[in-house]
Amino acid sequence: MEKVKLKLLYSDLKPELDMIEKELEQAVDSESLLLNDASLHLLQAGGKRIRPVFVLLAGKFGNYNIDVMKQVAVPLELIHMASLVHDDVIDDSETRRGKPTVKAEWNNSVAMYTGDFILARALEYISEIDSPKLHHILSKTMIEVCRGEIIQIEDKYKLDQNLRDYLRRIKRKTALLISSSCELGALVSGTDEKTAAHLRRFGYFIGMSFQIIDDILDFTSTDEELGKPAGSDFIQGNITLPILCARKNPEVYSLLKNNLGKELTEPERLHIVKTVRDSTAIDEAKAISERYLQKALEELAYLPKGNANKTMRKIAFFIGKRKF
Amino acid sequence: MNEQLIHSKITSMEIDVLRAVKQRTLEKFTEGPSVERARLFFLLLPYFDGKHWSGEIEASAKTVSIVYAALHAHDQVKENASATKKQQLTVLAGDFYSGIYYQMLANLNNITMIQRLATAIIKVSEKKASFHDGLDRTTAELDRSVQQIETELLATFYNFYGFDHYTPLATLMLSYIRYKDELECLQGGSETRIIRSLNETLQHPLHTERWLLEKLDNLHDQISLTINSYNFNYDLKNFMLHQITPHQHRAEQLTREG
Structure with a gap:
C-alpha cells in the first residue's frame, strides 16, 4: 500500500517510468535462458524505482529529453539490482520483497553470474554516453558503495562503534547512489553547475534520511x-542507528551486548525488538533522520520552483514519514 | 627479448595490477585478487612481439587483468555454502575490482573500451551460467563455452587494438591451461562445474579423464603447429612452449604411470 502511495507522488512520471520498466526488461534479455529468468525474477519482484525517479526529476531542471534521461536512469537501476542480487548472497537471504531470492531459487553461483551480467549490461548501456565526467562520478560511486559494504562487514558485531562510523557507512551504502542519481540526471540534462550541486546534496541528504528510516523500520514494522x-539487522550483527541510540541505557546495552552474535530464540528476538522499540531510541533516530530531511528541503529551496521541485518535496516528506 | 626480461615485465605488470586493487580488509580476509601470469603474458604478447605499445594500451591491458580478477573472485563463491565472512568479502572483492576497472578506463576516457569489455563480460557470464542450466550439451558445445570463458576478454582487448591475429593462438593456449587445471582437479579428487558437466555428458569420470588427456594432446599438437605460423623470435617461442604450456604427452604420462 505504502509503495503504491509513494508511486502516486510521482504519477506525473508514469509514462516515462513505464518506458523505463520496458527498457529494464529489454536490458536483461539474454541468450542464456537461466540468466534471463533470474534477472526477470529479480525485476518482477518490483521496487520503488527511486533512483530512476530522481534521475528524471533532476533532469526536469535542465533540458529534459526522455531518450537521454533513460540512458542514465536504466543503468542506475540495473546497478542497484546487481548489488541486490549479490547482497542476498552476502546476507544469505532467502526472500526479498516476499519472493525467493535468486540465490534461494537457484544457487549462489547463479546469483553471482546474474549480478555480473546485470552490472555489465548497465555499463554497456551507460557507455553510450560519451561523458568522461559522468563515468568518473559513477565509477567513483560504485567503488565507494563497495567500500561501504566492506566496512559494514568489518563493523559487524561492534556494539561500541560511534555515530560517525554509522553515518559514514550509510552514506556509502545508500546515500551516494541516490545522490549520484540526482547529479547525473542534472549533468545529462545540462543544468548549470550550481543547480547540479544542489541536486547532488539533496540526493545525499534524502538518501541518509531514507536509510535511517529503513533502519528504524527494521524494529518498528511487523515481520x-x-x-x-x-530485528534482522541486529540478528546479522549490523549496528544501526536505533541500536546505537538504545545502547545508551546501561540495561539495554547489557541486553544487546549479551545477545549480539548469538543464535536467538524467537522469544529472545521479540524481546530485543520490543525493548528497542519501547526505548527512546526510535524517537532519537527519527530526530536525526528529520535533520537530514530538513537539509534536503533546504537544498530544494535553492532550486527553481515548479512541478519537479514540488514532487521532490513530497517524496522527501513521504520518506520521512513512511511506515514500511 | 629473453626469458628473464619477459618474466620481469610480467612481474612488473602483476605488481601494478595488485597495487591498483589493493584494499586492506579484502587482503586480510580473502584469497586476494587472482592475477594469472599466463594471462598477463598474453595481454603483453604484442609488446613482447615488438608491436606498437603505448602507455594507454598497457593501462587497458591492466584493466582487462582486473576484470579477470573480478570474475574469478565470483567464481570462488561456493555454490551452496552459507555466508562466512570470507565468502561475503569475496563477493564484495569481485564488485570492488569491477568498480576499479571501470574507474581506470573512465580516467583514461576510454569509454568505448568500457562498452566492449562490458559486452565481453555479458558473454562470459552467459557461458558460465550455461554450466548451471541443466541442459544436455555435447562435449563440443562445452568446449566452445570453455574457450569463450577463457578468451573472450583477451580477444576483446586484441580486437580493440588491432592485435586480432594473436587470438587463435591465445585461445588454444588458454584452453590448454584451463583443461590442465581441470585434469589436476579431477585427478586430485575434486569436482568443478566443468568436470561435473563433462561427467554428465560422458557419463563416467574415467571417460572424462580420457577425454581431457586426449584434449590436452590435441591442443598441444595444434599449439605446436600454430605457433610456427607466427613470426616469433626463438626466445619468445621457447617461452610459450616451455613456460606457458609445458606438455607431458599422454603416452609419456601413461608410460610413467606404468
Missing part, C-alpha cells in the same frame, strides 16, 4: 510488512 523477521 509481514518487512517480508523478513523484524
Whole structure:
C-alpha cells in the first residue's frame, strides 16, 4: 500500500517510468535462458524505482529529453539490482520483497553470474554516453558503495562503534547512489553547475534520511510488512542507528551486548525488538533522520520552483514519514 | 627479448595490477585478487612481439587483468555454502575490482573500451551460467563455452587494438591451461562445474579423464603447429612452449604411470 502511495507522488512520471520498466526488461534479455529468468525474477519482484525517479526529476531542471534521461536512469537501476542480487548472497537471504531470492531459487553461483551480467549490461548501456565526467562520478560511486559494504562487514558485531562510523557507512551504502542519481540526471540534462550541486546534496541528504528510516523500520514494522523477521539487522550483527541510540541505557546495552552474535530464540528476538522499540531510541533516530530531511528541503529551496521541485518535496516528506 | 626480461615485465605488470586493487580488509580476509601470469603474458604478447605499445594500451591491458580478477573472485563463491565472512568479502572483492576497472578506463576516457569489455563480460557470464542450466550439451558445445570463458576478454582487448591475429593462438593456449587445471582437479579428487558437466555428458569420470588427456594432446599438437605460423623470435617461442604450456604427452604420462 505504502509503495503504491509513494508511486502516486510521482504519477506525473508514469509514462516515462513505464518506458523505463520496458527498457529494464529489454536490458536483461539474454541468450542464456537461466540468466534471463533470474534477472526477470529479480525485476518482477518490483521496487520503488527511486533512483530512476530522481534521475528524471533532476533532469526536469535542465533540458529534459526522455531518450537521454533513460540512458542514465536504466543503468542506475540495473546497478542497484546487481548489488541486490549479490547482497542476498552476502546476507544469505532467502526472500526479498516476499519472493525467493535468486540465490534461494537457484544457487549462489547463479546469483553471482546474474549480478555480473546485470552490472555489465548497465555499463554497456551507460557507455553510450560519451561523458568522461559522468563515468568518473559513477565509477567513483560504485567503488565507494563497495567500500561501504566492506566496512559494514568489518563493523559487524561492534556494539561500541560511534555515530560517525554509522553515518559514514550509510552514506556509502545508500546515500551516494541516490545522490549520484540526482547529479547525473542534472549533468545529462545540462543544468548549470550550481543547480547540479544542489541536486547532488539533496540526493545525499534524502538518501541518509531514507536509510535511517529503513533502519528504524527494521524494529518498528511487523515481520509481514518487512517480508523478513523484524530485528534482522541486529540478528546479522549490523549496528544501526536505533541500536546505537538504545545502547545508551546501561540495561539495554547489557541486553544487546549479551545477545549480539548469538543464535536467538524467537522469544529472545521479540524481546530485543520490543525493548528497542519501547526505548527512546526510535524517537532519537527519527530526530536525526528529520535533520537530514530538513537539509534536503533546504537544498530544494535553492532550486527553481515548479512541478519537479514540488514532487521532490513530497517524496522527501513521504520518506520521512513512511511506515514500511 | 629473453626469458628473464619477459618474466620481469610480467612481474612488473602483476605488481601494478595488485597495487591498483589493493584494499586492506579484502587482503586480510580473502584469497586476494587472482592475477594469472599466463594471462598477463598474453595481454603483453604484442609488446613482447615488438608491436606498437603505448602507455594507454598497457593501462587497458591492466584493466582487462582486473576484470579477470573480478570474475574469478565470483567464481570462488561456493555454490551452496552459507555466508562466512570470507565468502561475503569475496563477493564484495569481485564488485570492488569491477568498480576499479571501470574507474581506470573512465580516467583514461576510454569509454568505448568500457562498452566492449562490458559486452565481453555479458558473454562470459552467459557461458558460465550455461554450466548451471541443466541442459544436455555435447562435449563440443562445452568446449566452445570453455574457450569463450577463457578468451573472450583477451580477444576483446586484441580486437580493440588491432592485435586480432594473436587470438587463435591465445585461445588454444588458454584452453590448454584451463583443461590442465581441470585434469589436476579431477585427478586430485575434486569436482568443478566443468568436470561435473563433462561427467554428465560422458557419463563416467574415467571417460572424462580420457577425454581431457586426449584434449590436452590435441591442443598441444595444434599449439605446436600454430605457433610456427607466427613470426616469433626463438626466445619468445621457447617461452610459450616451455613456460606457458609445458606438455607431458599422454603416452609419456601413461608410460610413467606404468
